[in-house]
Amino acid sequence: MIYGIDVSHYQGSFDMRRARSEAFEFVFIKATEGSGFVDDRFADNLATARGAGLLVAAYHYQREGVAAAAQADHIARVVPADVPVILDVERGGGGTGLTHALRGELHARGFRTPLLYLPEWYWRELGKPDLSGFPPLWKSRYPDNDGGHASEIYQRVPEHFWNDYGGNRVAVLQFTSSATVAGQRPVDANAYRGSRAQLQALLDPQGEDMREDERDALFRILEQLTGSRTPGEYPGWSSYVDRSESMTAVDFIRAVDKHTFELHKQYGRGGGMRQYAAGETHESPDRVLRSMISEAVASALGPDDPRHEDVVDAVTARLSAPVSPETSGESAN
Secondary structure, rough: OOEEEEEEHHOOOOOHHHHHOOOEEEEEEEEEOOEEEEOOOHHHHHHHHHHOHHHHEEEOOOOOOOOOHHHHHHHHHOOOOOOOEEEEOOOOOOHHHHHHHHHHHHHHHHOOOOOOEOOHHHHHHHHOOOOOOOEEEEEEOOOOOOOOOOOHHHHOOOOOHHHOEEOOEEEEEEEEEEEOOOEEEEEEEEEEOOOOOHHHHHHHOOOOOHHHHHHHHHHHHHHHOOOOOOOOOOOOOHHHHHOOOOOHHHHHHHHHHHHHHHHHHHHHOOOOOOOOOOOOOOOHHHHHHHHHHHHHHHHHOOOOOOOOOHHHHHHHHHHHHOOOOOOOOOOOO
């Protein structure tokens, strides 16, 4: 578990170094709205956050009635191309069709869009659209409006606040707008249930050759395989997998990359192994599955690793089993 914040001009000048010293690891910074508004603190906040060693992303408030291309052009004038962009979609932002178009325009301009802020309450207002084709969710839900340090407030957050919606997973939870951070209050505080390295890989997947939709599908598959929504935990697997320091969630995703994505498309979530009709001469799906998983595991652990066959058995069993449709760090001051 790591903590982060999100800031805008409402906080004024913000001491990013002090926030970093209080064990915050990331900051999402407001940049733009629509096709004209620029947050006048964005450039300074970005520079000081990077100087303090925080992971950074910009966020853009999507405006309905403004063409996707015009909004993308506006973002490109303000946000450096190496900064990930999170689309903020809420009341006044239109629907997911505009979001899809805007992401496409941003990708065409070289931007990454690794998260989507579309609150559950607005998702319901929109009629509960399918969000499975979008990046993981940055969700907001607060247990109360009481203040305190982020780690204190988080103790009041019930587990169901992390529940997914729209067919998409929740990766980051904004759990308060009332935290005291770097001597300032109120500040929005967020939690990511993984390591700093895992969040960095999500925000900025260096060397990744997969498309974003492939990568998003793989994170969902990881949850399906492990039975856990917490990256890095492997309940139900053999003990050496549970305790392994060398096989992190990111390592696993990169190891199985396109192999598992293709399997996901072939077998489907919850479908289990599909059986061929009697008399067909195709290679059995069991053999195809095991061969593909074996190649992926060898890539992750090395071809001579003694754990190879046991890991292949564990992964194959997890991916083969039908899945119920119902299954979908340090404290900071």
